[in-house]
Amino acid sequence: MRLCDRHGCNEPGNCPAPKSPNSPERWYFCVTHAGEYNRGWNYFEGLTAEEAAEREAAETRTADGYTESRHHGWAGPGDGSRSRDELRALELLELEVDADFEAVRVAWRRLAKSNHPDVRPGDKEAAARFQAIQAAYDVLKAAEDARQWKPAV
Numbered sequence: 001m002r003l004c005d006r007h008g009c010n011e012p013g014n015c016p017a018p019k020s021p022n023s024p025e026r027w028y029f030c031v032t033h034a035g036e037y038n039r040g041w042n043y044f045e046g047l048t049a050e051e052a053a054e055r056e057a058a059e060t061r062t063a064d065g066y067t068e069s070r071h072h073g074w075a076g077p078g079d080g081s082r083s084r085d086e087l088r089a090l091e092l093l094e095l096e097v098d099a100d101f102e103a104v105r106v107a108w109r110r111l112a113k114s115n116h117p118d119v120r121p122g123d124k125e126a127a128a129r130f131q132a133i134q135a136a137y138d139v140l141k142a143a144e145d146a147r148q149w150k151p152a153v
Contacts, residue, residue: 011030
């Protein structure tokens with residue numbers, strides 16, 4: 001049995017991770033330390049938003065049959081099933097990526113109340129934030145509705 005490569009850990013190391021980009025050498029971590037290793041990893045690091053969108057489009061263009069398979073719809077929050085738009089919306093609502101929809105609703109109400117144009121008349125920045133908060137809620141609501149959708153048998 002191989003042990004986790006994290007210093008001081010005695011758990012089995014059954015999760016391989018590259019030591020550096022494009023390197024065949026691997027670290028072997030336990031599940032806990034593999035999650036810690038991958039937490040800050042950003043595939044699009046160093047790219048502008050346009051370059052990142054272009055790379056994403058180029059990579060999904062060749063995998064048409066594998067994008068958003070309907071049978072993966074059972075997945076819940078926090079397990080990699082969130083889209084980039086959902087992640088941006090959660091960030092705007094100041095929530096973690098694994099937040100459930102009840103937390104989304106609470107954050108939306110809190111932020112909408114504090115930035116509503118009736119509460120802050122004449123404040124154009126607050127009005128823009130309010131519109132962004134509404135758009136973020138709409139994105140998350142649509143995603144939640146799609147997750148709740150069950151096909152007729």
